[in-house]
Amino acid sequence: MNPVQFVLDVLSLGGAYALMALGLVIVYGILRLVNFAYGELIMVSGYTMFLVSGSGLPWLAMAGCGVIMAIAAGIATDYLAFRPVRAKSVTAVLITSFAFSTLLQNAALLFISPRPRAVPLPELFSRTVEFAGVITPVRNLITIAVAVIMLGVFSWLMRSTALGIAMRAAATNFRMARMMGIPANLIISAAFAISGLLAGAVAILWIGRIGTVVPGIGLQPLLIAFIATVIGGMRSLPGAVVGGFLLALIDTALNYTLPQDLLKFRDAFTFSLVILILLWRPEGIVRGPASGQRT
């Protein structure tokens, strides 16, 4: 096992996982509700790129379209699935977010195809480079770079802007934040928009590994994001990032060490470790604010 190779694998997988987890936890933090339609934001982004692939636009513009549509779909989730029933009950929101997820998946099945569709990718994504003595796909380095930049911008946004401080205040005590005069609906829509932006970035990086989009493509990222936030700490943004990298570390370590015939059971080993982590720290590794009441 080459240590450089190992570290690159963990960082590139972890970067993607961390972005997925952040996109889920940014909404959960404020509303205390898991957006089950989160995976479909990634799907929307993928299909948008497929649909514009014949347009002759430069690749970056196509990727931009994918991200913009993911943001739009994020905001639409808020308006269609969350806002109308938010004040009523948790159950209602869970069901509407499932329904929205199913609706989007079926729309893709019906209007596009259940079969995989190729997504345009720049040639760079399939190239490999030699880096510190190991040969690695360029897309892994791109993933690491994108993750570092996005996590940096995100942490600056949350720490130093009015929107970020207001969002963290709303995530700690929503009702109190409202009383401070912070506009609740705007904050929630902003959280969904950021969730969509992260999903759009994830879509490009994730589809970059596979090359195609199918209606169910969002399920795995949703599951990864969910597990990462649970082990990292559901209420903490840094926790989501820690959880993402930890999950990537577990996955990669198992990939390297499990014998060939056990490799297909990798997820069973991953989940066993996740259970052990949760037995050790039931609230996740990074503890969030103590006051966690839903509003």
Add this chain to the structure above:
Amino acid sequence: MAPLEAASVTVEFAGLRALDDVSLTLGPGEILGLIGPNGSGKTTLVNAMTGQVPVAGGTISLGDAVLTGRTPREIAHAGVSRTFQIGRHFDNLTILENVATAALGKGAPVRVALERATALIEEFGLGRRLDDLAEVLSYGEKRRVEIARALAGEPHYLLLDEPAAGMNEEETESLIEILAMLPKDRGLGLLIIDHDMGLIMRLCERLHVLASGRTIAEGDRRTVRDDPAVIEAYLGSGSGDA
């Protein structure tokens, strides 16, 4: 600035009258003490005035603007802020960020909000703890942060629900000094609920006394203190005969 006025306010909880026809006026630059035995409706009146409980009758107004039926956020924007009996903080935000939220909520740009918050925290003697998380503060410090936060929104009126509860003598003393300066420095109208009569008597010129949801006395502090109805409400009837 026009006075903050509650006129014939009635609040009901499931048929129970928590406030019955209570009228109160708070002028700019004035400190009014709202006192009364436990359960007399003091906090309910503050809740009603800041839109946290619906009123069954009467009106709350700020000059020409009617505040009855408006949301807490709209009332905060109109210039009426409050603090709570049990302090409510953003535990995982720093003290600086906690105080800044009120300014941000009023639409101040982030730099202005942070500057204003820094100045207030220094004024309240917590300047060295700007970047500490709010959850590590002592009880008395939390109360001060809460008042500073309310002030960061630059309200015209501030309603304080038991600001000195749980404070030791030293902390109470410094709180009294800070509170006494506020009306003069900012033209702020203050309403203070507290059971510490020493604090009330030192700060408030005028008192308003509630018992069982009704006004039983109001006016100058000396007159109110000697009012037989007030003494009876506090000590119970029959105490004079013993």
